Amino acid sequence: MVGIAGKSKACHDCKRRRVKCDFATPTCLRCLKAGIPCRGYERSTLWVHRTQARPNVSALSVVKDARLEERQRENLKSTDWLQILQHMRDQLHSRQSSCEVATFRSQALSIADGIYYPVSGVSDSYQDSTSTPSSWFKAVCQMPNPSEALDHSLLAFCAIQIRVSRESGISYDETVQLYNQALSKIISILDSPSDGGSDESLAAIVILSTCELFLFHTSSSWNAHAQGISEMLRNRVVSGNTTQSWSDLCRRLCVICVIQAMVQKRPLILEPDVWRQQTSPPPSPASFGGLLDLTVDIPLIISNAHELLQSGSSSIPLHPYVEPLIQKFRELENWRNIYNKHIWDESQTPVYWSVPAQASNPTDTNHGEKLFPFALIFSSIASASAWIFASSIMLDILDTIILLHSSNPEDSIMLSYTNQTPDSSITSGMVNNLQEDADRLSRLLCQSIEFCYRIENGTFGPQITCYAQATLLNYFANRGLSHQYLNYDS
Template sequence: MVGVAGRSKGCNTCKRRRIKCDERRPKCARCLKAGYKCAGYDRPLQVVLSTPHAAAEGKAKSSGKHTPGPLLHDQQEPNASLILAPFLPLPSKLKDDLQFAFVFQHLVWSSYASPWLQLSASGRLTALAHEAALAFSQSAFGRHHRLREIELSSAARYGRALKQLQTSLQKCNASETADLLVPVLILLMHSCSLYTTEESQVHVRGIHDLLRSCGPKPFQQEPLRAALSSTRATLVTLALIDKRRLFLEDARWREVPWSLAPVEKPAAEELVDMLVFLPGLTQDVEYQSRTTSDLLTTHLTERLVEIFQVLFRWRWAWNSRYPLAAWEEERQAPAVAGWKPAYPGISSRLLRFASPERASDVLLYNTILIMVLGLLRQLSSWVEVELAIKRAIANTQPVEAFARNTALNMPTAGITACTAAMEIARAFDYHLQPQRIQTPALYWLFPLGLAKRTLFADSAWRAFIDHMMETSRRTRGYGSEIMGGAGFGSYILRNCEMGLI
């Protein structure tokens, strides 16, 4: 027989949790309310082997009578009233592939860690990187599916990877130290996913020490250059949270790793070269608020205006290099009588890009714009900030006429934190399309978290951002307040006021 199912009509998730299901379709509301992914109502196919003798014996038992059969028949055909096909153990390699596939399909880390996480998973980097990747994928897979045995195996692998890392640090020279960056990054992702703050801080300190000991030169080739880009994203975000100057603002770290690249430096990396200065400036602005030094205020204002000028020059050059980078499309409304948009305050036109890389550029550009505006606002009045912006635009606007991209905000169109935050949200909406979800992106949650904070007073935009976060399987839960350190608090300037306008 096939298709044998239990008596419960509830969804598979509630059945596994052993709670009563409300049986709503297509998705159980009880699962969605509790934050679980409803697995639906389709039952797995079971194969049951049954013999005629067993069926007859089952009928006899149900009637209370015993029907004796020939002894020879009983010996040749044992009782097989219910024999389920056994579950065959999966080969180890197949298990690993399934767990890695889960990480690459469902976790936001896979965008942050491309391509070095994929290379580690396939064993094409060091043995230590492969061991760390196995531990991370097992942990994520086991936690998601509540498989305690896999979680314990992951913890054992994590411990072995830590011991191997300690041994390698004691034996390797300066050039070999750079190869340890990828394993340490994977171990950091592992500890962050488990919300173990102390272990995560240890790994972050280890990354600081590792980079300082080997310098920027070992990162001139791939995939270590990509790993350094991921590291810059992590360290800059943490330095902004801590309001602490970062050694990555040194010119050597901004130039040497890309000096041998066969192609020009990516536009996003040019933006990060500006972003690395903001932790130190944030620290200086906070110090100025305690000292109220007019000389320091003037110096910091001039420094921020300089960053504005560099940022606007980058924006004009980017527009010249990619004149057709973005456009708008009408949002398709469902053909339902009386339909109204879920978010009436949001633009009815969708923002679309020539490539995911261009969308990432726009995310990061507006992030820097918002932060510099916030720092300027702490130092000066709004009138003075407007004058500083106009001065920066006048010093950077090119004389020659570039093809204007009307789909995006240009520096001359009026600069506010709110318009920049709205453009971040619209660019993020593009990133979440299914065909682009696999694209590497280092700065996803940080820009969107900053945009949400900037638009906090606008209920329509705030709801739109929350909806986007919950729609994607990769970002679901990261915008939730109950996620604590794993939510937006890890990506926006936690415990500090930026003076956003």
């Protein structure tokens, strides 16, 4: 009998590896031959994680939550997303009234609610929904004006989400075809004086750029979007005409452009001050908007440091390059502390806590213990999105400082500068402490991935790990550990 979790009587390891078990006791001979410590046939332990913040957690409540999650999976499977998608296609090709525009976009929103992001996870009053799609995607679907570019982008997005959720009936080639049709619609309106700068045009670009995260494995296609986005926003500033929908969309666009610039180690095409004008002042320093306000300056600082690294010069002092990196690291560390306090004050819940990991690393079979025995659980997907984004940038900064030092280890500035750091653990012993901080941060980011892939976090959960995983791969590659991480991430 092939081990199928939940149905087979095979041992735990044969179930995990999906191989035939011989049911030998006390340990399976199949595992013995494979050199794997057999964990036997007993039912898996159900962990009850009780903390001061969650004192009422009991075994019954954990079982109840597990059953609720199982029912959610069944409900997700029972919804005929393909039928809704076909209705959207029919409406798009036979549309005759603005009433059908509202119907079409409400259907797109229903697919996003069911597959892309969890509505219940971001509805609590203490959560900042600007770190999730709940703000900008709803703003998109509630736009009343007709726009072929926007609706074709929504159709492509919904098709991609259905395919990514492992529903049958739609192929990769079909989703790419829908994406290309939407792209051609966007290109056709960008030169139009009346349509090119509209909210709907901006929304279409936001949707299409999100599609690319699920379709393509590189960010090269974001270059054109970053250029087009920047020109649209620059022209919009000149006109001084902004709407709330525009501001909501600009936050998403700002995240896209910051990530694209950080990955490619280039400055933003649009100046940071222009981004600040477009996204409007953050409601509070602890908000996701407050985080964006800090991050828009970082791509230029990172770009300058990497230009120095590429030049190979050892005669240029490192102080002017290290100082702004340290300053931004401090600001991000301070933002995380403020954010942690804000979440605790509002909900009496920490941003995250650790539990025994459920996911298995392919390299675990070669070790007595798991590579990552614990995983992080976040108070919400909104908290996860904000924390992972901030922490990924912090790791990027530390990695850059370490690379600068390795390029010029004789520069005494690197060893004496950081006496002033607050809570960042970077002290005058700098290099070793930097490495320890970076290792700790990278491990926490690895431990955050399991939560993001939980079914209740939809396809948005894996999306928020894209920049984190790119940063981790780069960091581990610089340390000679990329193979180990690639195994973990496969």
